[in-house]
Amino acid sequence: MSTATSSASARTLPPRTAPAEALLENGDRLLAGEFLRRYERMPEVKKAELIDGIVYMPSPVRVFQHGVPDSLIQMWLGNYAALHANVFAASHATVHFDRDNVFQPDAVLFIDPKQGGSIQIDDRGYIINRPDLVVEVSASTTSRDLHAKFRAYRQHGVPEYLVWRVTEGEVDWFILDQDDYRPQGLGADGFLASRIFPGLRLPVAALLAGDRRALIDALK
Numbered sequence: 182m183s184t185a186t187s188s189a190s191a192r193t194l195p196p197r198t199a200p201a202e203a204l205l206e207n208g209d210r211l212l213a214g215e216f217l218r219r220y221e222r223m224p225e226v227k228k229a230e231l232i233d234g235i236v237y238m239p240s241p242v243r244v245f246q247h248g249v250p251d252s253l254i255q256m257w258l259g260n261y262a263a264l265h266a267n268v269f270a271a272s273h274a275t276v277h278f279d280r281d282n283v284f285q286p287d288a289v290l291f292i293d294p295k296q297g298g299s300i301q302i303d304d305r306g307y308i309i310n311r312p313d314l315v316v317e318v319s320a321s322t323t324s325r326d327l328h329a330k331f332r333a334y335r336q337h338g339v340p341e342y343l344v345w346r347v348t349e350g351e352v353d354w355f356i357l358d359q360d361d362y363r364p365q366g367l368g369a370d371g372f373l374a375s376r377i378f379p380g381l382r383l384p385v386a387a388l389l390a391g392d393r394r395a396l397i398d399a400l401k
Contacts, residue, residue: 204228209236217307228273232284232329239322246320250347253388254288254316257396261381264400267296268378275307276315282333283288288316306332313377314341320348327353335362340377345388352385372399 205219205226211302216231222228242248251272258270266347269291276284289312290299301310315396320327334342335357342355344364354373356361365373367385375381380400389396 182214188316198375204221205236205238207238208345211236212282213277216283217275217277230285231281232325232333243320246347247318249391250320250345250350251287251318253393253396254318255343257383257388257400258288258290258316261378261400262290264380265291265378267298271312274308275306276312277303278311278337284330284333286312286315287318288383290314290316290318296335311337313340314343314375314381315339315341316343316345318345318347323348324371331355331362334359335360341375343373343383350389352383352388353385 184362202222203219204223205216209216211219211231211234213231216229216236220226220229226238229236229239242251255270255272262268262270271289271291273285273287274289276286276289278284280322282395291300291312291314294300294302296312299310300308300312303309317326323344323346331344332344333358338357340357342357343353344353345351346353354365356365356376367373371384371386373385374384382399384392384395384399387399
């Protein structure tokens with residue numbers, strides 16, 4: 182009798198299923214390969230980064246703290262690229278630096294590798310060394326942008342790094358000098374300017390004021 186009862190109970194157990202594939206979770210500690218494998222299984226996630234081996238998945242984007250400032254940067258760089266056939270601007274492209282750092286900077290600018298640029302892109306379409314210019318629009322991410330990501334960009338030789346601290350109304354444009362970043366001082370005309378890209382000038386007051394026409398005019 183006990184045997185029959187045991188058999189009946191066994192038949193009512195749910196069937197075994199294969200374990201679910203692990204997905205990204207904020208705060209996970211992963212290496213780059215596993216981070217990218219999980220990220221590629223999550224097409225609904227628009228941005229995730231691996232910084233010093235820790236997964237960061239940002240909160241929803243606020244309009245005036247990030248969305249509008251980001252669009253101004255994309256417009257400025259996009260117009261510059263439109264005027265220079267050997268230059269590409271890209272937004273939120275994945276940059277795979279090393280086993281602990283996989284970033285999605287807000288914007289990058291780089292010289293076409295087919296026309297002498299040094300950037301490298303792997304067969305999955307990820308940047309695997311360094312863009313020539315990286316821009317981060319920083320509201321809630323300032324501490325990471327100016328510390329952990331700053332160190333990684335410097336270590337991997339990104340020549341120019343621009344951080345717009347939106348909440349503070351400040352713009353930092355760092356130039357790699359030998360093996361360290363130095364902040365570029367604002368010119369007497371109120372502009373910051375690239376050392377790599379001729380004519381790439383940023384009127385800081387106009388950027389902070391959201392003056393789109395002045396941003397475009399500065400490139401002419």
